[in-house]
């Protein structure tokens with residue numbers, strides 16, 4: 001049996017290739033180098049990080065490889081670590097500076113449970129308002145967008161900044177819109193009550209009731225894979241209850257809606273009446289490839305409905 | 311190591327010799343001029359340093375990712391001209407180094423892994439041959455269809471499997487994967503692109519099917535498919551191998567189930583699995599066959615075991631191991647997300663996950679014996695005794711393979727034993743390596759001890775190539791091997807294609 005020690009690093013990769021089956025960058029390149037296995041093997045064979053820049057750039061950090069690795073290697077973490085040694089693109093660096101400035105003087109966070117919307121949801125004010133109303137919780141003005149971007153691009157995270165951010169969150173129930181930030185918060189705040197946006201909305205009766213068997217439901221991959229063991233049951237129940245189909249493959253790994261190719265692959269051979277997404281960013285991707293209505297989960301319920309029900 | 315393990319074995323050099331690299335730069339230049347990328351970095355070559363077995367090591371000089379039949383043809387033509395060996399690799403799930411390149415080019419077929427056409431009326435699929443069976447299943451399921459039979463391992467490829475066999479838990483009914491191929495596109499070792507089937511270029515078809523990649527690279531395949539059904543699974547537990555195998559063969563001979571196989575924890579807990587595609591078949595089994603099985607249900611078996619070990623306290627260690635193993639493995643086969651309404655949605659996902667998690671390790675030696683039905687119990691019992699001698703813990707996996715008389719020419723010099731009629735039976739003997747460290751000599755002696763049984767019984771093996779190729783002449787005899795070697799020399803004058811696997 002493989003070791004169950006966790007987390008493990010790339011030297012433990014024995015090349016079983018199971019990560020290729022679920023990897024979007026492998027699907028688009030069909031080249032063994034473009035896979036977590038390829039990266040781990042390259043490192044085992046002494047490749048410098050700079051030689052791997054193309055592959056590291058191609059990874060969408062969906063985290064699909066983590067739950068399938070029989071060696072329990074933290075493959076997502078390995079890739080994020082390697083990205084730290086690849087210089088960020090100028091536009092990414094500029095964006096991060098902007099986020100950092102915005103986070104420098106946040107308003108005081110409201111008391112109680114908090115939504116950390118993340119950059120994509122924050123960019124759609126109408127949708128954000130709807131989400132807040134449905135969940136009935138406050139919104140953090142500092143949602144760690146700079147930290148989330150740093151995780152994404154391999155940028156540095158100032159320890160002081162991280163500490164103050166986590167202090168602000170300490171002890172609260174959190175709904176986190178950014179899947180990558182959620183992944184890290186699970187490590188940084190062990191024991192905290194954390195939910196992804198999709199799970200939180202999907203637990204609302206007003207939304208759950210409106211998911212129909214003809215719908216195609218797109219699970220946000222990062223949040224899902226970061227807590228796969230638990231969430232697989234949540235989505236399985238949702239699938240059974242509503243009869244909808246989902247972007248989960250035969251291994252119950254999520255195909256990420258990161259680009260049009262992946263979205264098209266998800267929809268191949270399927271004719272849904274509607275597409276429901278958890279991530280606002282994926283709504284735009286599906287609108288480009290699907291000839292049917294694409295709705296964010298929050299758009300399923302009428303505003304105020306959940307509160308009235310409560 | 312067992313003192314008698316090497317008895318009667320001529321110690322031959324079975325590890326392939328590394329190719330010396332003569333003419334490599336000219337060869338690469340020729341390929342580059344033809345627009346073929348050859349990856350030469352250590353990082354890329356290192357991906358292919360070993361196979362699933364993890365005991366054979368070799369680095370290619372360069373890697374080519376297959377993109378089209380024309381590109382593969384160009385590669386093989388150049389390889390013939392420059393006498394550069396080409397090793398083809400699909401999933402790389404061999405364990406004897408058959409898909410490891412000891413120099414030369416490693417041709418990675420997974421670059422050709424797209425489904426080309428599904429014909430739901432004719433129930434056929436045309437696919438590129440580097441596709442993983444799991445990838446094929448993902449596409450077929452969208453159309454409510456499924457492949458017939460494939461290895462219970464998600465990362466085996468169609469092309470690699472058609473060349474070696476492909477055994478599923480429905481093979482006792484539907485035959486091996488290689489029997490599901492209707493036609494193939496093959497690039498011959500000299501670089502011609504040829505379509506072949508039982509009616510078109512039949513001789514090539516016969517040699518490529520179950521041919522261990524000796525007579526061509528399979529680039530596309532047309533396979534039979536069927537409507538998809540989830541399956542309902544039943545488990546029966548035995549404390550002896552003999553009674554479980556007798557019951558397995560009884561079920562197979564009477565077409566009493568759609569799926570059947572034996573999976574064990576050593577020889578103490580022997581699990582006969584029986585499964586069905588439809589409620590009708592399940593009901594017929596329950597009415598006619600179930601009461602004839604001598605196995606117990608899980609609870610009944612637990613009681614038997616408790617009684618057995620209560621009377622043998624000195625075997626407490628074994629009892630504890632069985633209990634621990636049961637607790638670890640059983641839930642894996644019952645995970646709710648892979649079942650709906652009590653039916654298993656995808657057997658390969660469930661078994662493959664369990665295999666990698668609970669049987670896999672960085673070193674895997676899985677010697678096997680393939681025999682006719684009547685020799686099978688003897689083979690398994692003798693193999694089991696060898697396992698007991700070499701390893702504290704191990705597992706056996708037994709399954710039947712329905713043979714197709716009209717495919718006899720396909721079976722020549724393959725894993726199908728020459729004397730088998732109706733069904734062949736295979737047993738894999740897999741030690742649990744766990745955290746132990748064994749030398750290569752220990753593994754090799756174990757494999758030899760198992761393979762010696764095959765020589766003695768007149769059996770065959772699923773994994774007879776690579777490091778075990780020393781057995782090929784002993785089991786098949788010089789006349790047959792020389793006949794195939796002559797065919798190989800005609801088809802592959804420079805002997806470049808998968809040259810270390812068989813001959």
Ligand SMILES: Cc1cc2nc3c(=O)[nH]c(=O)nc-3n(C[C@H](O)[C@H](O)[C@H](O)COP(=O)(O)OP(=O)(O)OC[C@H]3O[C@@H](n4cnc5c(N)ncnc54)[C@H](O)[C@@H]3O)c2cc1C
Nearest residue numbers: 398400401402403404461462467469470471476477523528
């Ligand atoms: C953990 C584990 C579980 C397994 N379970 C099963 C099982 O349940 N049933 C079963 O039948 N087998 C099983 N096997 C064995 C393995 O699945 C088979 O060997 C497998 O089908 C081979 O497919 P592959 O794509 O990995 O081939 P590879 O290992 O890549 O290649 C096999 C041989 O075929 C050649 N080859 C590969 N692709 C091509 C091609 N396109 N054209 C021509 N030649 C080619 C290679 O050179 C090599 O000689 C298992 C192996 C392991 C390690």
